Amino acid sequence: MQSTSVEFYHFSGSGNTLLVAEAMAAAFRRRGVPVAGHRIEKGFAGIEPGQCLGIAATVAYFSTYPFVWRFLESLPPSPRTSDGAGVEVFYAGTMAGFAGGAVGSIRKILTDKGYRPIGAKVFLMPSNYHNVAIDRSANERRASKARADAASFADDIAEGRAAWGRIPVVSDIVASLARREWGPRGFRKKFRLFFDRAKCVNCGLCAELCPIGNISLDPDGTPQMGDRCEYCQRCVSFCPEHAIGIPGATHQQYRSVTLEAVRSGTLGLPEEGGDAR
Ligand SMILES: Cc1cc2nc3c(=O)[nH]c(=O)nc-3n(C[C@H](O)[C@H](O)[C@H](O)COP(=O)(O)O)c2cc1C
Ligand code: SF4
Ligand code: SF4
Numbered sequence: 001m002q003s004t005s006v007e008f009y010h011f012s013g014s015g016n017t018l019l020v021a022e023a024m025a026a027a028f029r030r031r032g033v034p035v036a037g038h039r040i041e042k043g044f045a046g047i048e049p050g051q052c053l054g055i056a057a058t059v060a061y062f063s064t065y066p067f068v069w070r071f072l073e074s075l076p077p078s079p080r081t082s083d084g085a086g087v088e089v090f091y092a093g094t095m096a097g098f099a100g101g102a103v104g105s106i107r108k109i110l111t112d113k114g115y116r117p118i119g120a121k122v123f124l125m126p127s128n129y130h131n132v133a134i135d136r137s138a139n140e141r142r143a144s145k146a147r148a149d150a151a152s153f154a155d156d157i158a159e160g161r162a163a164w165g166r167i168p169v170v171s172d173i174v175a176s177l178a179r180r181e182w183g184p185r186g187f188r189k190k191f192r193l194f195f196d197r198a199k200c201v202n203c204g205l206c207a208e209l210c211p212i213g214n215i216s217l218d219p220d221g222t223p224q225m226g227d228r229c230e231y232c233q234r235c236v237s238f239c240p241e242h243a244i245g246i247p248g249a250t251h252q253q254y255r256s257v258t259l260e261a262v263r264s265g266t267l268g269l270p271e272e273g274g275d276a277r
Pocket of ligand 3: 213215235
């Protein structure tokens with residue numbers, strides 16, 4: 001890596017991708033490379049020549065969420081570095097099994113804008129969807145391995161050893177379906193989230209955390225679920241009363257980080273005026 005710092009944009013529904021991004025940020029910082037964390041849902045804050053752009057986002061619908069695609073599509077063309085090339089970029093994702101359309105398509109969208117791909121990797125993590133039973137020790141083993149692999153991946157990026165492959169046809173077809181909201185449309189028809197008004201304490205957290213503003217609050221604080229849900233699981237994972245869920249009585253709430261980690265988005269650094277985690 002030629003860049004001297006990393007601007008790291010991340011989205012994570014239940015925390016899995018955030019764990020990986022934090023492990024990478026810690027590894028970069030150990031090498032003396034500063035990392036600034038940014039939540040994707042807050043929008044793009046710009047990039048300068050000499051900085052590396054990092055993207056971390058969940059694998060969903062065999063690619064990623066439509067709002068992540070919209071973020072990637074909204075990125076400006078890369079500024080030019082002193083050697084005339086584009087700004088360096090890497091991608092890290094997490095999945096529960098198969099990520100066919102993520103890596104190659106994200107590479108294409110970024111290279112079309114002039115960014116210079118220096119590495120991509122998808123890490124296996126526990127499923128964050130419809131957990132009927134949660135095997136905590138198996139999940140912890142998976143998460144530990146992903147964190148260690150993520151730290152090695154950051155070292156590979158820093159040392160110029162990482163790669164970013166692409167399977168053109170498969171990636172393009174899957175990503176094109178994802179961008180047309182193929183996944184969420186199907187989910188909205190068959191697996192609408194349920195909201196249990198009797199459990200809700202009107203704390204407003206779900207509305208605060210939804211990355212696409214799909215939850216609004218009535219004047220008395222009762223959440224209203226809109227019809228644009230992309231099923232990222234944030235509200236399901238962090239509702240303190242388990243009032244939002246996947247249809248099915250046996251579903252268990254799953255999350256892998258603290259609420260504070262999601263809220264701050266700094267990838268382990270104290271927020272200005274805040275405390276270190
Ligand atoms: C709506 C939805 C779609 C998903 N699609 C996939 C998928 O296509 N392939 C896969 O391996 N995992 C899939 N998963 C599982 C997540 O990718 C995995 O659990 C991930 O680590 C969650 O990361 P996060 O907590 O950072 O959002 C999906 C999860 C959800 C909620
Ligand atoms: S997070 Fe849960 S308890 Fe809080 S307002 Fe939303 S549904 Fe109600
Ligand atoms: S309503 Fe919940 S699951 Fe749907 S997009 Fe918002 S936070 Fe994600």
